Amino acid sequence: xxxxxxxxxxxxxxxxxxxxxxxxxxxxxxxxxxxxxxxxxxxxxxxxxxxxxxxxxxxxxxxxxxxxxxxxxxxxxxxxxxxxxxxxxxxxxxxxxxxxxxxxxxxxxxxxxxxxxxxxxxxxxxxxxxxxxxxxxxxxxxxxxxxxxxxxxxxxxxxxxxxxxxxxxxxxxxxxxxxxxxxxxxxxxxxxxxxxxxxxxxxxxxxxxxxxxxxxxxxxxxxxxxxxxxxxxxxxxxxxxxxxxxxxxxxxxxxxxxxxxxxxx
Amino acid sequence: xxxxxxxxxxxxxxxxxxxxxxxxxxxxxxxxxxxxxxxxxxxxxxxxxxxxxxxxxxxxxxxxxxxxxxxxxxxxxxxxxxxxxxxxxxxxxxxxxxxxxxxxxxxxxxxxxxxxxxxxxxxxxxxxxxxxxxxxxxxxxxxxxxxxxxxxxxxxxxxxxxxxxxxxxxxxxxxxxxxxxxxxxxxxxxxxxxxxxxxxxxxxxxxxxxxxxxxxxxxxxxxxxxxxxxxxxxxxxxxxxxxxxxxxxxxxxxxxxxxxxxxxxxxxxxxxxxx
Numbered sequence: 001x002x003x004x005x006x007x008x009x010x011x012x013x014x015x016x017x018x019x020x021x022x023x024x025x026x027x028x029x030x031x032x033x034x035x036x037x038x039x040x041x042x043x044x045x046x047x048x049x050x051x052x053x054x055x056x057x058x059x060x061x062x063x064x065x066x067x068x069x070x071x072x073x074x075x076x077x078x079x080x081x082x083x084x085x086x087x088x089x090x091x092x093x094x095x096x097x098x099x100x101x102x103x104x105x106x107x108x109x110x111x112x113x114x115x116x117x118x119x120x121x122x123x124x125x126x127x128x129x130x131x132x133x134x135x136x137x138x139x140x141x142x143x144x145x146x147x148x149x150x151x152x153x154x155x156x157x158x159x160x161x162x163x164x165x166x167x168x169x170x171x172x173x174x175x176x177x178x179x180x181x182x183x184x185x186x187x188x189x190x191x192x193x194x195x196x197x198x199x200x201x202x203x204x205x206x207x208x209x210x211x212x213x214x215x216x217x218x219x220x221x222x223x224x225x226x227x228x229x230x231x232x233x234x235x236x237x238x239x240x241x242x243x244x245x246x247x248x249x250x251x252x253x254x255x256x257x258x259x260x261x262x263x264x265x
Numbered sequence: 266x267x268x269x270x271x272x273x274x275x276x277x278x279x280x281x282x283x284x285x286x287x288x289x290x291x292x293x294x295x296x297x298x299x300x301x302x303x304x305x306x307x308x309x310x311x312x313x314x315x316x317x318x319x320x321x322x323x324x325x326x327x328x329x330x331x332x333x334x335x336x337x338x339x340x341x342x343x344x345x346x347x348x349x350x351x352x353x354x355x356x357x358x359x360x361x362x363x364x365x366x367x368x369x370x371x372x373x374x375x376x377x378x379x380x381x382x383x384x385x386x387x388x389x390x391x392x393x394x395x396x397x398x399x400x401x402x403x404x405x406x407x408x409x410x411x412x413x414x415x416x417x418x419x420x421x422x423x424x425x426x427x428x429x430x431x432x433x434x435x436x437x438x439x440x441x442x443x444x445x446x447x448x449x450x451x452x453x454x455x456x457x458x459x460x461x462x463x464x465x466x467x468x469x470x471x472x473x474x475x476x477x478x479x480x481x482x483x484x485x486x487x488x489x490x491x492x493x494x495x496x497x498x499x500x501x502x503x504x505x506x507x508x509x510x511x512x513x514x515x516x517x518x519x520x521x522x523x524x525x526x527x528x529x530x531x532x533x534x535x536x537x538x539x540x
Contacts, residue, residue: 052372076455079452089448091445093466099462115457115461118461
């Protein structure tokens with residue numbers, strides 16, 4: 001198994017419990033989509049899998065290693081094999097796109113090569129190839145601050161494609177793109193994962209995209225896994241239950257079968 | 266119900282902070298014995314008038330201009346050499362003292378680990394020590410050690426300014442968005458490379474303008490240290506003041522004005538290039 005979570009809980013620094021007793025096993029080369037309402041813990045789960053967040057309790061293994069028992073040096077080496085695509089890629093505004101993409105390999109390059117690359121990009125063709133797959137090669141030497149939100153997201157994806165990790169995690173990777181571009185970008189990600197036998201886990205707020213591109217769907221709600229099914233077993237009823245929001249109902253609320261009012265503040 | 270609807274939870278602490286600032290500032294005026302009335306007394310006014318009247322016209326004899334030029338160059342050299350030495354120490358120290366390079370902060374929501382915090386303290390302490398002793402004291406010390414001349418000034422500037430630069434650099438690193446560096450650390454990169462790729466692009470302009478401003482301060486400081494025999498314009502000014510040559514002092518003050526103006530323009534130019 002590539003990703004193993006056993007009864008894992010995550011508590012943020014402000015005391016909010018983001019995940020409760022999550023049980024999740026994902027094998028090598030699987031393509032999994034995580035869906036669920038806002039605040040369900042999708043980002044927390046991806047950050048947990050990407051070793052950006054330590055679990056508060058429970059057992060966790062990534063690529064066969066107990067991440068949080070490793071020394072800092074070993075953990076950094078393991079992290080170089082994991083790629084996390086951020087919803088809003090954190091890129092310095094004045095950095096050039098080529099540098100931002102090449103930074104994907106910092107975990108694999110030595111310090112000398114990394115610093116040299118900052119003065120003169122060492123693999124322009126590699127960066128261009130990654131950007132070309134996302135139809136962004138004309139922005140190679142632009143500054144990040146000149147790009148739109150959707151273009152920045154594609155730069156973030158190009159960085160992770162260039163990193164070529166064994167586990168690819170994506171947190172709402174296409175949320176700022178138009179439908180056609182989102183469709184194209186997701187298929188690029190999925191094809192890359194298939195061709196290189198990369199494990200792909202992506203959170204999406206567009207359910208139709210998740211159903212169209214992924215073979216396994218995980219429904220997350222209030223920090224717990226509601227369902228974990230192959231795509232063809234996901235039906236309307238489950239989705240309605242996943243996204244049911246009793247707090248948004250117009251008043252006076254009709255007595256609904258889902259009368260459990262979960263306090264959220 | 267109405268009070269609960271309009272209540273802002275931040276207003277209480279804000280009011281308290283304002284009160285606290287007032288309570289702290291009020292005794293400050295008493296302890297510093299600030300009395301602006303003295304300036305208006307007639308005898309002190311005429312004394313100041315006589316002092317300033319001697320400044321006109323500024324001295325501009327050929328021999329003096331040559332002397333002035335030499336002293337100016339020496340002052341610039343003291344400030345630049347001192348800053349260069351200070352940077353040699355300040356840059357590594359600021360990287361050690363700053364939380365921006367904390368590996369544990371990347372996975373703890375920006376909160377560094379306890380051990381890292383503890384290890385940063387000795388470096389911070391050293392920086393505090395270096396800048397808490399004024400450069401004039403270091404200059405007096407080094408004049409005794411290496412004799413009269415610019416070397417004492419260079420060493421004094423190097424020591425005090427490494428403390429100042431190190432502290433402020435460390436704080437500038439922490440003041441910008443840490444997420445780019447954290448994202449790189451989470452992708453396995455080393456700390457120094459994450460710093461260079463994630464933080465340096467954001468802080469470069471700020472670092473540059475602060476460094477140029479400090480260089481300007483170093484020019485002024487080297488002048489003050491000239492009074493205790495550390496060379497440059499200050500030493501000349503000390504001599505001119507002792508000989509009551511107001512015109513020469515005026516020329517030197519004008520030179521200062523030009524130097525500060527140039528430093529300001531340089532900073533503006535560099536910031537514009539980097540922006």
